[in-house]
Amino acid sequence: MRFMLPAAALAAAAIASVPASAGLSGNLKIFLDTSNPAPRATMEAMIARFGAQHPDLDIETTIIDREAYKTQIRNFLTADPPDVATWYAANRMRPYVSAGLFEDLSDLWEEPEIAENLASTKGAMTIDGKQWGVPYTYYQWGVYYREDIFNELGLEEPATWEEEKANCAKIVASGRACYTIGTKYLWTAGGWFDYLNLRTNGYDFHMALTQGEVEWTDDRVRAVFAKWRELIDMGAFIANHQTYSWQEALPFIVNGEATAYLMGNFSVAPMREAGLTDDKLDFYQFVEITPGIAKAEDAPTDTFHIPANARNKDAARAFLRYVVSAENQTIINNGENLGQLPVNAQAAIDDDEFLRQGFEMLSRNSPGGVAQFFDRDAPAELAKVAMEGFQEFMVFPDHLDDILERLESARQDIY
Amino acid sequence: MADAVSFPPRAGAPKERWLHRNRRAIAPWMFLAPGVLFFLVYVIFPIFQSFEISLYKWDGLGEARYIGLRNYEKLFSDRAFETSLWNNLKWLVLYLLAVPAGLFIAIFLNQTVTGIRLYKSLFFFPFVISQVVVGLVFTWFYDPTFGLLNTIIGWFGAGPLNVLGDPAFVTYGIIAAGLWPQTAYCMILYLTGLNAVDPEQVEAGRLDGARGWRMLWHVILPQLRPATFIAFVVTIIGALRSFDLISIMTDGGPFGSSRVLSFYMFEKALSEYGFRMGYGAAIAVVLFLIMLGFIAYFLWSMYRDERGA
Structure with missing residues (x-):
């Protein structure tokens, strides 16, 4: 998985007429977790373009399997850190920030280029009033549904909880499940909890809960589970979801046994590959539950950081500036590359049905705020216990009291 | 002169003889040494290290805090x-x-x-x-x-x-x-x-x-x-x-x-x-x-x- 890029960099340099700026030199070691084929190619091309601008810089890129990266990062940050490393925003970076392993990048965020154009993600990169990295992409969550089945049953995109349930009742009556989901690896259930809580109690409450400031046995938390239970009791979710991963849950929506999927935008690519064309698949924002509460969305952000012990911090900062630049953001997030949303407000959004809707939703229709995701907002340990509880609740809704008490005692232990 | 020439080999002689005399006792240990060494480093030492770490609250990165047997209490x-x-x-x-x-x-x-x-x-x-x-x-x-x-x-x-x-x-x-x-x-x-x-x-x-x-x-x-x-x-x-x-x-x-x-x-x-x-x-x-x-x-x-x- 290890390779050097000078050849690619030279080739790109021959084509590009960009003058070498600032005279960066030395080595730049970059660790990436973008191991899936498309993101990997995107990143390699991006680094080649950056290398072309700085011909004296010797860039060494290491791509590590995405799952393995999550455990390896602890070792390489302490032992032999690279100059740039990928990671995730919000609480997910807290262990490394509090251990002093990430460089404080507040200075980058004061530069007008970044301060003005990246404002929307600043909150997610901030811990203790300082910024610890830069985002390079993010994506919306929402309900992806089978437009053709909706048409067949005469259903409209719902906007309120009552409409959502009315739709679902008709779908169940037609012999289908409303939602597919695979909770084997737990986090998918976290998505449902996020949305139900954000819509029932709002963004501020959700953040207070994931930060451990509210008791899990609180009545407002119970209200969330009560809403969830309404769906479970209707038979809205596919059976046996606890045995499937999110990918294994895809055939249910592709075959029309379920009509919708609450998921991140990354699920569009496999659904398209499976044959769901744009006239069969559509997207709507998760419905309103408590009227009057400002809608907030989940939009997980993937990030770049500079380890505190990096050797070539100047080059690393230059690289991060390049990553978030409008030009680069437009390229790496287009449909042929990551197929996600650019973090720079000046960048252009690719002309894709789902990206356009997602961008629209996040920029105009998410006044409440943008959450990262349950397992990135809450500390890892609590996230694990809680998501396990969500899964159990979806299978045995009657265990709720027990689950909430367990979560509450975990909260008292962890925070 | 003759003495001076023959002196150096003699100096090594007692040591050589000791090795020679005990080679039957030493040889097995020599063969065992690499195995024993690796067993100590990768098995025995980590066992004791586990005992030690289990007395701390530690996230693997920051400061480890000594908490005695509290981890075991929690287990129960x-x-x-x-x-x-x-x-x-x-x-x-x-x-x-x-x-x-x-x-x-x-x-x-x-x-x-x-x-x-x-x-x-x-x-x-x-x-x-x-x-x-x-x-x-x-x-x-x-x-x-x-x-x-x-x-x-x-x-x-x-x-x-x-x-x-x-x-x-x-x-x-x-x-x-x-x-x-x-x-x-x-x-x-x-x-x-x-x-x-x-x-x-x-x-x-x-x-x-x-x-x-x-x-x-x-x-x-x-x-x-x-x-x-x-x-x-x-x-x-x-x-x-x-x-x-x-x-x-x-x-x-x-x-x-x-x-x-x-x-x-x-x-x-x-x-x-x-x-x-x-x-x-x-x-x-x-x-x-x-x-x-x-x-x-x-x-x-x-x-x-x-x-x-």
């Missing part, structure tokens, strides 16, 4: 730990079924018909393939929607059964998957053992009118004692080490009901959501103590047999 009120302990017990007891099952197949295959080597290899096959593959195959077999198991029990009007999604069945489902390769392993141990069975004793037994179960129990099995011993050892250790199948088939789920101690330790200390090195080390220590009980018993009985022999 941790229901996930209790579940894991019970599951370990289920594994220990049920995994041992591989021993009689292996014996049965070995006796069945211990005959001379055309192509018996092929049949033997086919029975041995599950032990050759990776645990990960075994896990995947059984996951598909158990799949509640598309799996073969539900098709089969459907013929008898039963089901559908979601083995891996039901906390009541999940551990048994995984153990069944584990028994498949483990039975093959025990079978091969017994097949080798059966080769060494003395035909004269069997003949003598037959003359005395022993047949069937009596023959097996009184004549064959005593001669298979070494094979039985090894089969027990590898099966018990295998049961305590069970990890790959759980990780592949359920990832410890649903809601943690198929975890065993080794998996729970991994989750707490090393997995994506784990940052509790001290707590994980405490679980490791408990697992070590359980294993130590068995290992001590095995060593003791081996020692006893060797003295008896």
Whole structure:
């Protein structure tokens, strides 16, 4: 998985007429977790373009399997850190920030280029009033549904909880499940909890809960589970979801046994590959539950950081500036590359049905705020216990009291 | 002058002679040294290190805080730990079924018909393939929607059964998957053992009118004692080490009901959501103590047999 890029960099340099700026030199070691084929190619091309601008810089890129990266990062940050490393925003970076392993990048965020154009993600990169990295992409969550089945049953995109349930009742009556989901690896259930809580109690409450400031046995938390239970009791979710991963849950929506999927935008690519064309698949924002509460969305952000012990911090900062630049953001997030949303407000959004809707939703229709995701907002340990509880609740809704008490005692232990 | 010339070799002589004199005593230690060194560094030292870490609260990165036996106290009120302990017990007891099952197949295959080597290899096959593959195959077999198991029990009007999604069945489902390769392993141990069975004793037994179960129990099995011993050892250790199948088939789920101690330790200390090195080390220590009980018993009985022999 290890390779050097000078050849690619030279080739790109021959084509590009960009003058070498600032005279960066030395080595730049970059660790990436973008191991899936498309993101990997995107990143390699991006680094080649950056290398072309700085011909004296010797860039060494290491791509590590995405799952393995999550455990390896602890070792390489302490032992032999690279100059740039990928990671995730919000609480997910807290262990490394509090251990002093990430460089404080507040200075980058004061530069007008970044301060003005990246404002929307600043909150997610901030811990203790300082910024610890830069985002390079993010994506919306929402309900992806089978437009053709909706048409067949005469259903409209719902906007309120009552409409959502009315739709679902008709779908169940037609012999289908409303939602597919695979909770084997737990986090998918976290998505449902996020949305139900954000819509029932709002963004501020959700953040207070994931930060451990509210008791899990609180009545407002119970209200969330009560809403969830309404769906479970209707038979809205596919059976046996606890045995499937999110990918294994895809055939249910592709075959029309379920009509919708609450998921991140990354699920569009496999659904398209499976044959769901744009006239069969559509997207709507998760419905309103408590009227009057400002809608907030989940939009997980993937990030770049500079380890505190990096050797070539100047080059690393230059690289991060390049990553978030409008030009680069437009390229790496287009449909042929990551197929996600650019973090720079000046960048252009690719002309894709789902990206356009997602961008629209996040920029105009998410006044409440943008959450990262349950397992990135809450500390890892609590996230694990809680998501396990969500899964159990979806299978045995009657265990709720027990689950909430367990979560509450975990909260008292962890925070 | 002559003295001065012959002096240097003499200076080395006593040392050389000491080595030479003791070479019989030293040679085995020299050969053992690399093994002993690695065993100390990678096995013995980490055991003590685990004990030490289990007394701290440590996230693996920052400052470790000494908290005495608090991690162990927490273990006792941790229901996930209790579940894991019970599951370990289920594994220990049920995994041992591989021993009689292996014996049965070995006796069945211990005959001379055309192509018996092929049949033997086919029975041995599950032990050759990776645990990960075994896990995947059984996951598909158990799949509640598309799996073969539900098709089969459907013929008898039963089901559908979601083995891996039901906390009541999940551990048994995984153990069944584990028994498949483990039975093959025990079978091969017994097949080798059966080769060494003395035909004269069997003949003598037959003359005395022993047949069937009596023959097996009184004549064959005593001669298979070494094979039985090894089969027990590898099966018990295998049961305590069970990890790959759980990780592949359920990832410890649903809601943690198929975890065993080794998996729970991994989750707490090393997995994506784990940052509790001290707590994980405490679980490791408990697992070590359980294993130590068995290992001590095995060593003791081996020692006893060797003295008896």
